[in-house]
Amino acid sequence: MTIIAEPTEEFPYQIRSFPAKSAADGVEPASAKWTEAVAFGFHAGAPEDLDIEKSLTSEEKDGRIHTGAYAASALDGAWDADYPVATYASYRKTVNVGAGKLLPAHLISAVTVRPTHRRRGLLRTIITADLRRAKADGLAIAALTASEATIYGRFGFGAATHAATIEVDSSHGFALKSAQPGRGIVEIAEPGVLRELEPRIFNRVHAGTFGSIGRQDSYRYRVSGYWNYGKPGRDRTVRAALYYGQDGKCEGYVSYRVLETETPATLKVIDLLAADHAAHLALWQFLGSVDLVQRIRREGVPMADPLPWALADKRRYQVTEVEDHLWLRILDTTAALQARHYWLDGTVTLKVMDALGFAGGVYRLHTLDGVGTVTELPASEPADLELGAAELAQLYLAGVSAQTLLAAGTVGELRTGGAAAVDAVFAAPVPAHSLTDF
Numbered sequence: 183m184t185i186i187a188e189p190t191e192e193f194p195y196q197i198r199s200f201p202a203k204s205a206a207d208g209v210e211p212a213s214a215k216w217t218e219a220v221a222f223g224f225h226a227g228a229p230e231d232l233d234i235e236k237s238l239t240s241e242e243k244d245g246r247i248h249t250g251a252y253a254a255s256a257l258d259g260a261w262d263a264d265y266p267v268a269t270y271a272s273y274r275k276t277v278n279v280g281a282g283k284l285l286p287a288h289l290i291s292a293v294t295v296r297p298t299h300r301r302r303g304l305l306r307t308i309i310t311a312d313l314r315r316a317k318a319d320g321l322a323i324a325a326l327t328a329s330e331a332t333i334y335g336r337f338g339f340g341a342a343t344h345a346a347t348i349e350v351d352s353s354h355g356f357a358l359k360s361a362q363p364g365r366g367i368v369e370i371a372e373p374g375v376l377r378e379l380e381p382r383i384f385n386r387v388h389a390g391t392f393g394s395i396g397r398q399d400s401y402r403y404r405v406s407g408y409w410n411y412g413k414p415g416r417d418r419t420v421r422a423a424l425y426y427g428q429d430g431k432c433e434g435y436v437s438y439r440v441l442e443t444e445t446p447a448t449l450k451v452i453d454l455l456a457a458d459h460a461a462h463l464a465l466w467q468f469l470g471s472v473d474l475v476q477r478i479r480r481e482g483v484p485m486a487d488p489l490p491w492a493l494a495d496k497r498r499y500q501v502t503e504v505e506d507h508l509w510l511r512i513l514d515t516t517a518a519l520q521a522r523h524y525w526l527d528g529t530v531t532l533k534v535m536d537a538l539g540f541a542g543g544v545y546r547l548h549t550l551d552g553v554g555t556v557t558e559l560p561a562s563e564p565a566d567l568e569l570g571a572a573e574l575a576q577l578y579l580a581g582v583s584a585q586t587l588l589a590a591g592t593v594g595e596l597r598t599g600g601a602a603a604v605d606a607v608f609a610a611p612v613p614a615h616s617l618t619d620f
């Protein structure tokens with residue numbers, strides 16, 4: 183256990199961190215209470231012991247560190263002082279920064295503060311200490327997915343990728359433009375096979391998807407319906423279909439459930455992973471042939487989804503929502519910029535301001551043949567663009583252009599044409615996309 187902060191008169195909490203650990207002889211009480219506090223914070227039902235055990239087993243595999251803030255005492259009859267009033271988790275995965283380059287990232291999750299202890303600086307204290315630790319460990323970037331878009335900008339996080347929710351009208355089935363003979367076949371499987379397949383196929387997709395961030399161990403249970411937070415038993419409504427390539431190897435899958443209670447009857451995609459374009463189209467061709475459903479809904483769809491262009495009737499495809507997805511925080515500007523792949527050659531100088539002191543400075547980035555070289559310059563050196571840490575994170579994976587941020591008034595040109603020069607270096611052929619909720 184690590185003590186992060188001791189209580190003071192103004193801030194009467196002890197903050198401590200401990201590794202997520204499943205206990206052989208039942209659930210360890212501190213972890214059980216921590217998990218209950220998280221469920222409370224996200225309005226989930228009170229978890230059963232089996233649920234807590236399963237989450238801890240998965241979280242231990244991810245090497246998660248759990249942090250809690252604890253009040254010195256509790257009122258008689260209220261939750262006792264071993265229940266944290268704030269929770270926070272972090273662990274490490276990689277983010278795909280282009281051309282298959284995987285950069286280690288510090289992932290943050292399970293951030294809650296009890297309503298009775300809110301707005302007293304608990305989140306600020308915990309997150310700033312954690313980011314400092316991540317930076318000291320040599321991590322160049324931190325990441326999270328946010329419940330609200332108003333929380334994390336002040337800590338230098340910016341929305342780096344976006345994703346869509348789509349609905350496809352599947353009444354009487356739908357067809358793709360090309361039948362794609364010889365593309366491989368799709369067949370139904372017992373969803374439990376995804377517990378092994380998900381990590382294997384995800385690793386391939388992760389390596390090939392700009393903006394993808396590593397998935398936590400629990401995914402393979404969630405997508406197969408074998409366990410989900412708050413649902414420790416098997417969800418028998420989950421169905422699965424596998425795509426087999428021409429060599430007979432499984433190269434993609436879709437897991438889904440049919441919501442017959444919705445009007446019209448809707449097939450909801452839980453997860454769809456395809457190692458290549460053929461697998462993606464074949465799985466959609468399969469979904470288009472499922473009878474007794476009139477609509478297919480999928481969340482977390484890439485902004486440059488090829489599906490509408492593949493459909494025989496493009497108007498069957500509707501984007502019903504677009505939301506920010508992956509939020510990034512640059513901890514080490516030189517390391518993060520040098521790790522990223524660049525599709526264009528050029529030179530640009532950024533003046534970064536960072537209230538937390540991690541990413542600030544003047545950086546000249548020179549890109550050649552995909553590789554970025556960064557030189558940190560004295561603060562007096564001229565730059566093309568002046569921007570904050572959050573805006574640097576928004577630009578990092580080309581999730582938005584510098585010219586758009588200039589128009590939004592959130593970055594400043596230090597020379598005319600500076601924003602266009604930044605875009606000419608950062609632009610990517612397809613929008614970055616993350617396939618992971620955490």
Ligand SMILES: CC(=O)SCCNC(=O)CCNC(=O)[C@H](O)C(C)(C)COP(=O)(O)OP(=O)(O)OC[C@H]1O[C@@H](n2cnc3c(N)ncnc32)[C@H](O)[C@@H]1OP(=O)(O)O
Pocket residue numbers: 223224290291292293294295296299300301302303304305306307326327328329330332333336
């Ligand atoms: C990665 C994830 O896990 S995302 C999930 C985030 N968690 C949730 O949404 C669960 C419900 N919400 C909560 O538990 C809490 O309200 C939290 C965790 C969002 C904030 O906790 P608090 O301890 O109240 O935050 P803290 O007091 O440290 O506030 C820090 C700053 O953020 C601001 N802030 C905090 N929450 C919000 C919010 N929801 N919207 C806008 N601003 C916010 C505060 O006003 C404060 O601003 P300041 O420093 O400029 O004065």
